[in-house]
Amino acid sequence: MFVFICLTILQLITGYVAAPESMVAQAFQNDKIVSKVVLNPPSELISVTYPGVSIYLGTTVQPLQTLAQPVVSYEGDDNELYTLMFFGPDLPPSVNVPLTQFLHWLVVNIPGRDISKGDTISSYFPPTPYPGGFPYIFILYKQDGMLNTTEIPDMSFILRRPNFSPMEFAEKYNLNGPIAGNFMHESYLSVIPELPLYKNVPLSDLAFRYVVAWKPIKRIAAILANRLAHYHLGLQHQLPRMVRLRSGAD
Numbered sequence: 001m002f003v004f005i006c007l008t009i010l011q012l013i014t015g016y017v018a019a020p021e022s023m024v025a026q027a028f029q030n031d032k033i034v035s036k037v038v039l040n041p042p043s044e045l046i047s048v049t050y051p052g053v054s055i056y057l058g059t060t061v062q063p064l065q066t067l068a069q070p071v072v073s074y075e076g077d078d079n080e081l082y083t084l085m086f087f088g089p090d091l092p093p094s095v096n097v098p099l100t101q102f103l104h105w106l107v108v109n110i111p112g113r114d115i116s117k118g119d120t121i122s123s124y125f126p127p128t129p130y131p132g133g134f135p136y137i138f139i140l141y142k143q144d145g146m147l148n149t150t151e152i153p154d155m156s157f158i159l160r161r162p163n164f165s166p167m168e169f170a171e172k173y174n175l176n177g178p179i180a181g182n183f184m185h186e187s188y189l190s191v192i193p194e195l196p197l198y199k200n201v202p203l204s205d206l207a208f209r210y211v212v213a214w215k216p217i218k219r220i221a222a223i224l225a226n227r228l229a230h231y232h233l234g235l236q237h238q239l240p241r242m243v244r245l246r247s248g249a250d
Helices: 002-014 021-030 166-172 203-208 216-231
Strands: 047-050 053-055 059-061 071-073 081-089 101-111 119-122 135-142 176-186
Touching: 021 176, 047 176, 053 059, 053 176, 081 166, 135 166
Parallel strands: 059 176
Antiparallel strands: 047 053, 047 071, 081 101, 081 135, 101 119, 135 176
8 A cells, every 4th residue: 555655656756657668668569669670679768748748668649649748757766867769650551651650859968867868850840640540659769878879860850750760769879778668659631621722632642743663852741741741830822842742754
């Protein structure tokens, strides 16, 4: 009873919700995240809360629920430094390109649990889901020491976010883990009724009309179209000229 009361008080103070270590690892394995995205499953849970919804090992959410940066908390040591990553699918498996991730958020040199005091390498960018329910993943690594951010490219620009490999980044900067994680699935919007220029155009047609495997420019164009079209970010009248809906164009 005493332990339960202590855990409840901890949850109320920090917002952190614990989960059995085996449950977190098993959830990552069941969703086939292990080996494809990370070598080893995390053992602890990252608490992720969006307005009106909390994420818990596979929660399904709607795109409009994840537009704002979430509140993230975890069990950390104030004397340690951490790296937080959030990423999702780059292109769907139907496109014949290597499996990579699209970087949605990256913060390094986080002192303890205070993410706001870390160095943001890639600012938060909302998920833009593909058909199929692929996972969007939060993972936390422990650092051996302070990372020199001048040696890390600024990846906030949209063209630098695709083709991201969490495992390669972790290996390059000697990160330990992942020690904690969480993930969600996001519902796919088949049409974009908000866009006057492309009203009721299937997102797949808009995003992949010009995709040709192993042609990077067209691949980037598709990714860019998907991201801008899905949320338009105030650019609904200015989609990239290189992605046009001209029937029969190549």
